[in-house]
Amino acid sequence: MTTSHQPAALLERVDVVLDGHPALVGVDLAVPAGRLTVLTGPNGAGKSTLLEVIAGTRPVTAGRVRRDVDRVAFVPQRAATSDRLPVTVREVVTVGAWGEAGLWRPVGRDRRRRVAEALDLLGLGPLARRPFGELSGGERQRTLLAQGLARGADLLLLDEPTTGLDAATSERIRDAVVAQVARGITVVGVSHDPAVVALADHRVELSEGRLVDAPTPPARQGAPADDPSTGSTDAGRHNVGRPAEISRTG
Numbered sequence: 001m002t003t004s005h006q007p008a009a010l011l012e013r014v015d016v017v018l019d020g021h022p023a024l025v026g027v028d029l030a031v032p033a034g035r036l037t038v039l040t041g042p043n044g045a046g047k048s049t050l051l052e053v054i055a056g057t058r059p060v061t062a063g064r065v066r067r068d069v070d071r072v073a074f075v076p077q078r079a080a081t082s083d084r085l086p087v088t089v090r091e092v093v094t095v096g097a098w099g100e101a102g103l104w105r106p107v108g109r110d111r112r113r114r115v116a117e118a119l120d121l122l123g124l125g126p127l128a129r130r131p132f133g134e135l136s137g138g139e140r141q142r143t144l145l146a147q148g149l150a151r152g153a154d155l156l157l158l159d160e161p162t163t164g165l166d167a168a169t170s171e172r173i174r175d176a177v178v179a180q181v182a183r184g185i186t187v188v189g190v191s192h193d194p195a196v197v198a199l200a201d202h203r204v205e206l207s208e209g210r211l212v213d214a215p216t217p218p219a220r221q222g223a224p225a226d227d228p229s230t231g232s233t234d235a236g237r238h239n240v241g242r243p244a245e246i247s248r249t250g
Ligand SMILES: Nc1ncnc2c1ncn2[C@@H]1O[C@H](COP(=O)(O)OP(=O)(O)OP(=O)(O)O)[C@@H](O)[C@H]1O
Pocket: 018, 019, 020, 021, 022, 023, 041, 042, 043, 044, 045, 046, 047, 048, 049, 050
């Protein structure tokens, strides 16, 4: 686990309005680096929207988002995945390693190692040559997570990674998540699964687009409890250090 106390992502007074609907309202959140943050809350609370904001794939209507990460991997819900891809499991996982290599450049030794590790961690070795479209739902979910791991990201985002999976598959996915956090990778997951929530270092509960319960993550040593630069003691409550100290690399 990393010793860094600088947040991997910092959200300040974030609003997201979707077709006139307030999906997120005044969200202040620091995502601690090298930890597992789990977003919880009822259906429609704004969890997926918040995950997309942290990923940088969802523009905010108001507020600020800062990330201090080099590479982000976003593993979507199963339902978002096409089942007609004419590719093997290994090829799907290898896509995760394309990132900095680009589509037409050969995958080098380091990236091949990441693909092999990801296949191994998710128990996909025996399925590596199988067409993705022939897999069961749980096998696809493991494959998509392996693709995310192969990315070599320092911020891994998971939308309901264990929903609908059997106990053994869920446990394997939880073990893979724990292994990533142990390596210092920041993981943020949306989950209704109590077994995943129980693993969280940082639990964030949402209701109707607002944070209900977001305990302040570990503060940077010497940082003030409230940051006057935010202009709000409430907003400062979830800040770790001053925003100006966070480099935006992701
Ligand atoms: N394109 C859209 N237009 C209008 N409202 C939207 C749109 N997309 C999402 N919403 C609404 O925004 C709110 C937050 O949606 P979001 O998907 O983030 O919730 P969630 O907590 O992830 O829900 P679930 O647990 O059901 O997946 C919901 O009320 C949803 O109906």
